[in-house]
Amino acid sequence: xxxxxxxxxxxxxxxxxxxxxxxxxxxxxxxxxxxxxxxxxxxxxxxxxxxxxxxxxxxxxxxxxxxxxxxxxxxxxxxxxxxxxxxxxxxxxxxxxxxxxxx
Amino acid sequence: xxxxxxxxxxxxxxxxxxxxxxxxxxxxxxxxxxxxxxxxxxxxxxxxxxxxxxxxxxxxxxxxxxxxxxxxxxxxxxxxxxxxxxxxxxxxxxxxxxxxxxx
Numbered sequence: 001x002x003x004x005x006x007x008x009x010x011x012x013x014x015x016x017x018x019x020x021x022x023x024x025x026x027x028x029x030x031x032x033x034x035x036x037x038x039x040x041x042x043x044x045x046x047x048x049x050x051x052x053x054x055x056x057x058x059x060x061x062x063x064x065x066x067x068x069x070x071x072x073x074x075x076x077x078x079x080x081x082x083x084x085x086x087x088x089x090x091x092x093x094x095x096x097x098x099x100x101x102x103x
Numbered sequence: 104x105x106x107x108x109x110x111x112x113x114x115x116x117x118x119x120x121x122x123x124x125x126x127x128x129x130x131x132x133x134x135x136x137x138x139x140x141x142x143x144x145x146x147x148x149x150x151x152x153x154x155x156x157x158x159x160x161x162x163x164x165x166x167x168x169x170x171x172x173x174x175x176x177x178x179x180x181x182x183x184x185x186x187x188x189x190x191x192x193x194x195x196x197x198x199x200x201x202x203x204x205x206x
Contacts (some may be wrong), residue, residue, distance in 0.1 A: 010196055012158055014111060014148045017205070045117050047150040053158065055115055061199075081204055089203040093196035095114055096164075100192040101184055103121070 008042060008095050009058040015088035016051055024084045027076050037069050057095075064092060111145060111198050112161045118191035119154055127187045130179050141170050160198075167195060 017024075035041055035056065040049070040063025046054040058064045067073060104151025121129075138144055138159065149157040161167045172177060183191070 042201045044201060045154060045156055047152040047154055047156040049150040051150055053148055053150040053156045091198050091201045093198050095194050095196050098194040102190045
């Protein structure tokens with residue numbers, strides 16, 4: 001669409017939470033703070049109804065990999081599997097084009 | 104991740120609703136019904152908090168284009184701009200890989 005468009009990447013995280021949310025809020029806030037300091041992090045959108053959807057945006061696949069391997073984030077991922085989520089799915093995407101509307 | 108993985112496409116629609124939601128619910132339900140009959144439609148995830156996020160999945164960019172150009176959908180898009188949304192963003196993505204967790 002836009003000739004100036006620079007390709008970037010999106011990670012779509014869809015999840016279903018379990019009944020055990022012990023420690024979730026605190027960790028979630030900590031991760032949000034951490035991710036904003038990651039090299040290559042461009043932004044994030046999040047919403048929650050029956051399922052939760054969080055989409056984070058990145059400058060490269062390498063930046064996504066670095067965040068996945070961040071030590072504190074790895075501990076959070078472990079707790080997520082053990083306690084907070086009954087299921088989730090992660091999709092790594094390349095954003096090919098975009099357009100927007102603003103009133 | 105998976106050697107059998109077939110690349111597919113995701114459309115990430117993030118939106119902020121306006122105060123005028125007249126006709127929104129009915130059209131939303133109609134669009135959900137219509138999209139499920141579109142050739143190449145693979146599924147959809149949706150959640151809503153401060154913003155709404157809807158991600159739809161498709162077999163090809165052509166299928167995404169066909170849905171965008173669907174006549175009834177075009178009328179809905181027009182109402183969306185006129186009434187229901189103060190802003191939105193559409194990102195067309197190629198899903199490069201995915202992984203999931205199920206308890």
